[in-house]
Amino acid sequence: MMLKTERLYLRPMLEEDAQFIVDMRNNTNILNSLFSCKMLTVQEHLNWYKNNLNNDNRIDLMICKKDDNKRIGTVNLANIDYKNQKAEFGIMIAESFWNKGYAYESSQKFIQYSFNQFNLNKIYLEVLKENNAAINLYQKLGFKEIGILKEDIFKNGKFKDVLIMSLFRDDLE
């Protein structure tokens, strides 16, 4: 399985991607944007990876550059709910590759693929209200804010608000 865009390709996550993923995730600016601020070890990541290998309720892809095959991030669909035709979207780009349009380029392709491949009606996500970069990205992709969970995440000594956003198949057509 491989998805291609102008500058990128998306391929399934492999065991050998562990070190890149852990390094990307343990970056302070990335941790600040996530719900949990826990550092991850390679072993913890590998346990998670192996536990999910046969999980057909999620899909995790690596985002790579076509020109040098370097990994730049991950994109995923979780909680794929076949009965209700919905799933939860997530993306992460390593900090050294931010602001180059890579998240938008890869997400657009992945979302289009996901609607078709899993016959979805809705893709939704949750994001910290203070995460402007991600919220702007999601809005640019067509996601609309549908609700707010007040003081939903306790992080760095404070309760943080969380936005729920969603994108319907019909919005894309």
Ligand SMILES: CC(C)(COP(=O)(O)OP(=O)(O)OC[C@H]1O[C@@H](n2cnc3c(N)ncnc32)[C@H](O)[C@@H]1OP(=O)(O)O)[C@@H](O)C(=O)NCCC(=O)NCCS
């Ligand atoms: C959010 C994230 C994926 C954006 O990746 P990126 O490759 O830098 O994003 P792009 O370059 O494709 O930008 C797409 C749009 O996102 C928005 N955006 C990206 N970075 C931004 C920033 N620092 N401030 C404001 N808006 C920003 C803009 O609307 C941008 O469109 P524009 O360039 O036309 O203005 C990246 O910052 C990241 O991985 N952050 C940490 C993980 C994270 O927050 N994931 C989401 C958790 S729910």
